[in-house]
Amino acid sequence: xxxLMKKRFLVLNGxxxxxxxxxxxxIYGSLTLADIERACRGKAATLGVEIDFFQSNHEGExxxxxxxxxNVVDWIIxxxxxxxxxxxxIRDALLAVNIPVIEVHLSNIHRREPFRHHSYVSDIAxxxxxxxxxDGYLFALEAGAGRLAACAAHExx
Numbered sequence: 001x002x003x004l005m006k007k008r009f010l011v012l013n014g015x016x017x018x019x020x021x022x023x024x025x026x027i028y029g030s031l032t033l034a035d036i037e038r039a040c041r042g043k044a045a046t047l048g049v050e051i052d053f054f055q056s057n058h059e060g061e062x063x064x065x066x067x068x069x070x071n072v073v074d075w076i077i078x079x080x081x082x083x084x085x086x087x088x089x090i091r092d093a094l095l096a097v098n099i100p101v102i103e104v105h106l107s108n109i110h111r112r113e114p115f116r117h118h119s120y121v122s123d124i125a126x127x128x129x130x131x132x133x134x135d136g137y138l139f140a141l142e143a144g145a146g147r148l149a150a151c152a153a154h155e156x157x
Contacts, residue, residue: 007074010052010066010076010084012079013055014082015057015082018057031090035134036134049141062080063093076130077104077144078101078104079105084116084130086118101121101126105138106132109130126143127140
């Protein structure tokens with residue numbers, strides 16, 4: 001990445017997150033995905049980074065979007081949703097592009113059904129934020145931007 005260019009984040013959202021706001025608000029909250037995107041865009045502007053926001057209910061589309069991020073994106077924030085627990089394909093795509101990733105979940109997956117406790121992404125992620133609702137996305141942006149700034153400062157003392 002060119003250090004003079006604005007840093008770019010990709011925020012990926014998996015299946016059923018397009019239903020936020022009406023889908024089980026007791027678990028996922030009342031904000032819509034559009035609300036979360038607006039908040040992320042506002043936070044990105046204050047951090048001086050660009051973001052692309054993408055949601056799909058289809059595993060292959062998420063894999064293709066991850067692959068398209070190669071040499072374009074500096075950091076990935078992903079809420080794989082149900083694919084967290086099932087998708088080796090998403091894991092392999094993340095490994096293939098070798099872009100730092102933060103995994104985000106609106107709910108605390110470790111306080112839910114046992115099948116939700118395993119993630120195919122967590123062990124390859126720089127960090128995992130779970131159970132803090134939509135704020136988790138904002139915290140992930142702050143953490144990623146902070147890491148990028150620290151790397152840039154180290155490279156250009």
